[in-house]
Amino acid sequence: MTDPQPTTTTWVDGAAGSLYDVDNLPYAVVATGDEPARIGVRIGEHVLDLGAAARALRPEWTPLLAVPRLNELMAAGATTWAEVRAWAVELLTDATRRDEVEAWLLPLADVTCRLPFEVADYVDYYASEHHATNVGRIFRPDGAALLPNWKHLPVGYHGRAGSIVVSGTPVHRPAGQRKAPTEDAPTYGPSRRLDIEAELGFVVGRSVPLGQRVGTGEFAETVFGVTGVNDWSARDIQAWEYVPLGPNLAKSFATSISAWVTPLAALEPARVPLPGQDDVPVLPYLAEDGPSGYDIEVEVELNGTVVARPPYRSMYWSPAQMLAHLTVNGASLRVGDFYASGTISGPEKDQRGSFLELSWGGQEPFAVGDAERTFLEDGDEVVLRYTAPGARGRIGLGEVRGKILPTS
């Protein structure tokens, strides 16, 4: 699968040189008025309606594109992914077809984005060494920051697929059992330590039966694209429930993802080597050739103020390693499987991707404009924004937006 690497310029006004130029073209499921939702690609401040374009020009792709989820396109396989992408580039760069294609161009402001794919299983990893170290120091100040398994395998767990929501969906503060160390017994009520986790997500576009393995080298034919993820977390519920079977209700109330799924092809120029796995060699099934990290910058904005800039290039485990680990036991894959990186935190204080870390367990409130925060308050709005180097300049991966509503 090679990127079309367009050498021509788009005719779409304002798109050339923007974060959404023709080297990007992320996918979403868009709806307008009463028309059924279908697939579109973003170009500048517009969306090319691929459903409508397919009906007119490529009827064989109508079942993949004039449908309200990416699953059918993903299931068609990596060759089709490349063909559809090349076709979209052609439509958006051939100035002689402008009049024809413009009919399928929708102003971004006129579309509503839906959840871009039907989620099969959701696995959340814990792939940032800086994040895992910070969490270890906060929760186990007297013990080793990293647990013994951490550098041998990408630690992960299954999350709740059914509560994954698209960017913009408001999030009710979860209630549940919380017990502070100073309390004798748990009480029931709204979480008092509601947090974000700025992550990156990977959408599987391929089915693999039970009993097989997917190697690190199969990443590009298996993963269709990338989303932003905010894995909302109730730290007080988590602290009380998570031993010994891991987080459950602390996370299962909502996970927000970007409306836009950026194809791997658009991210080829963002490939960078991992920071290094030299001190603890990985087992052969996790070995990789070439640069397998991504130089994606994340911006965490709270109520209009940027409070952190986590760098994805600092992640310890690569997405291809997470994929290989996920299936090494023979677990099957389905189209729509989704896995996330875990909180992205860099080495610097202002690169931490959770309030738990930014406020060091709630002990060090941090400034948000004129206000201070430790954890989220009702009415707070969080926006995660993602950009990366593209073939021509920086590209945008969209945003993950969510506002906290009181417990319902």
Place this chain on the structure above:
Amino acid sequence: MTDPQPTTTTWVDGAAGSLYDVDNLPYAVVATGDEPARIGVRIGEHVLDLGAAARALRPEWTPLLAVPRLNELMAAGATTWAEVRAWAVELLTDATRRDEVEAWLLPLADVTCRLPFEVADYVDYYASEHHATNVGRIFRPDGAALLPNWKHLPVGYHGRAGSIVVSGTPVHRPAGQRKAPTEDAPTYGPSRRLDIEAELGFVVGRSVPLGQRVGTGEFAETVFGVTGVNDWSARDIQAWEYVPLGPNLAKSFATSISAWVTPLAALEPARVPLPGQDDVPVLPYLAEDGPSGYDIEVEVELNGTVVARPPYRSMYWSPAQMLAHLTVNGASLRVGDFYASGTISGPEKDQRGSFLELSWGGQEPFAVGDAERTFLEDGDEVVLRYTAPGARGRIGLGEVRGKILPTS
């Protein structure tokens, strides 16, 4: 929703007085020859083809019954569940209609059963006090057997929905990272401590949006029915991976469920009080009225020898409590959500539902006919069988069968 409580006798030869009399009528998705799979109910050694019967007699139910999964019937709601059940009883007890209905009766031996429903999310609990205590003693011999949260909330985690398979599907021994306490570093290879977990599963037949809660009193309108579950577990992979985020690859390679889903109505006579939650009072959202346990007997058979008989009536947490806990944070429910009880173990040694417990961590091999076992060997076949008191005598909930194949 009341059980039809039939006072008449079925005309199906051999069914009256069997484990599958008209007070039972579990559902499955059945296929015969080249015909599309559809829904049937078991009666004695036959299956009543509800898809064919609906086409002829109740065309409005064709979209619920002449389809290869229970999800549509479940989504129709509890009133329809009761109506379909009453209709099946009528067809199978009205001797004047025998000639007409016999055309839709398939010998059990002629049908193949598929996975009975499309699984949305899968949550596995840890609801047996005897099991949790045994595991605590085996893994933490010097610590408290039960962790502090255990009697306050039903501890659970999300499992992999995509690797749930129907009874009879062979299971490849998983491979992965294992590290014995005596080893310095993990190695990669087939699990050396492959185990079973005899459980009961609960199938959700109702959608509930994000931000709501489902109370314990809504159990009967929310849960469609019950399955047997074997939650295969690789103990060596689990021991190395599970801190701090819980089990992942140790479980995600396969979970087997019975082909038959027994409606809650058939299990009304099996209701029994829980053993008791008096020493640690539960929070109000977990409170219940009336008997909320089930007197279901499980038989664990290995290579033709019964090795344990775990009693479901000994479970600490009720299925209604597990449901209320699952949604107390505002998590949504989807039709096809599935949750399991965790290993069923009773107080006696021969009532333990895992080999981990039967062999006490592998230290005390147990007899299996002329052989001995600690964990599963390639070629072993495990059958879990479930029965309960019904309205007329004992009823069968089907079996969960699986044979271990070598690592693929």
